[in-house]
Amino acid sequence: MTNNFKVKLGQGGFGDVYKGKLPNDCHVAVKILKTSKGNDEDFMNEVSSITKTSHVNVVALLGFCSEGSKKALIYELMSNGSLDKFIYNKGPETISSLSWEILYQIAKGIARGLEYLHRGCSTRILHFDIKPHNILLDEDFCPKISDFGLARLCPKKESNISMSYARGTVGYVAPELWNRNFGRVSHKSDVYSYGMMLLEMVGGRKNLRANATDTSEIYFPHWVYNRLDLGSDLGPGEVIAAEEDEIAKKMTIVGLWCIQTFPSERPTMSRVIEMLEGNTNSLEIPPKPILSSPNRSAPESSSSSSLCRQSRYESSHMTESNENTLRSED
Structure with missing residues (x-):
């Protein structure tokens, strides 16, 4: 199917992805899961979650293979790869940025996909790893949510779930996943991750920047909020047209609402x-964010105020090596 894994499309925390072709000439993406502790759980999470879905903004699982420790997932091929390639400015090899209109359509598509997972399935699905790397784009830049290795299923009428450990990727994990004093873990945890991703789409940079010299730059939501408050252009360094600035402002306001510290203050999808x-004019400016996600060592017993102080300190000492995916054993 993959011609002996000839063409590698990418890699992530759960495995490498290769280009393949079915006998009917349909091109596919084949993800080979890494052999590690938790591999079976990740595999079963992915299969059990995604086989319950059918939506234009959720990637389609075409099949899977499980032979002993060797496990593979076969997806529809998304020719434009993942969203992160288009929104981070990394240098001369960066793929051309997407237009503001396309970014806006992508933002709405991801929101519809998440709303479907939260409300449209017979069983509610909480993704717990929404980030640009897990948003795939087809030939028309239609976004599809992928990578359900950390997902949790819960009865549709229930919104809160119990969880022993934080799960997700540093920078996108909601505060309540680190400390229960902020509220219960629920579908609002995905809303937080979506909001942080939305702000990255506008700012054109990761929400964790190890080499930043200014504190407001280090804590990304403050950087975004300050630019909004000052009426500055919200894009990554360029002057943009009034219509594009309107899109950027709308996405920023929505993103800031989504990352409110307490789950009850965040909107539903x-x-x-x-x-x-x-209309942008009808949107109220949200309160300024008060904290960032702490690192893995944040104590579960910390009070809200002490965690706030600790997380601000930790955000200024975060390194690129922290941008890994955290796993849990429930």
Whole structure:
């Protein structure tokens, strides 16, 4: 199928992805899961979650293979790869940035996909790893949510779930996953991750920047909020047209609402879609964010105030090596 793994499309925390072709000439992406502790759980999470879905903004699982320790997942091929390639400015090899209109359509598509996972399935699916790397784009730049290795299923009527450890990727993990004093873990945890990703799409940079010299740059939401408050251009360094600035402002306001510290203050994904499709002038500016996600060592017993102080300190000492995916054993 993959011609002996000839063409590698990418790699992530759960395995490498190769280009393949089925006998009917349909091109596919084949993810070979790494052999490690938790591999079986990741594999079963992915299969059990995604086989319950059918939505234009969720990647389609075409099949899977499990032979002993060797496990593979076969997906529809997304020719434009992952969103992160288009929004981070890394140098001369960076792929050309997407237009603001395309970014706006991508933002709405991801929101619809998440709303479907939270409300449209017979069983509610919480993804727990929403980030640009896990958003795939087809030939028309239609976004599809992928990588369900950390997903959790819960009865549709229930919104809160119990969890022993934080799961997700540093920088996108909601505060309540680190410390229960902020609230219960629920679908609002995905809303937080979505909001942080939305701000990255506008700012054109990762929300963790190890080489930043200014504190407001290090804590990304403050950097974004300050630019919004000052009326500065919100894009990554370039002057943009009024219509594009309107899109950037709308995405920024929605993103800042999504990353509110307490889950009860964040909108649902249904409300997010309404805000994205509505008039910017009708959107209220949210309160300034008060903390960032702490690192893995944040104590579960910390009070809200001490965690806030600790997380601000830790955000200024975060390195690129921290940008890994955390796993849990429930």
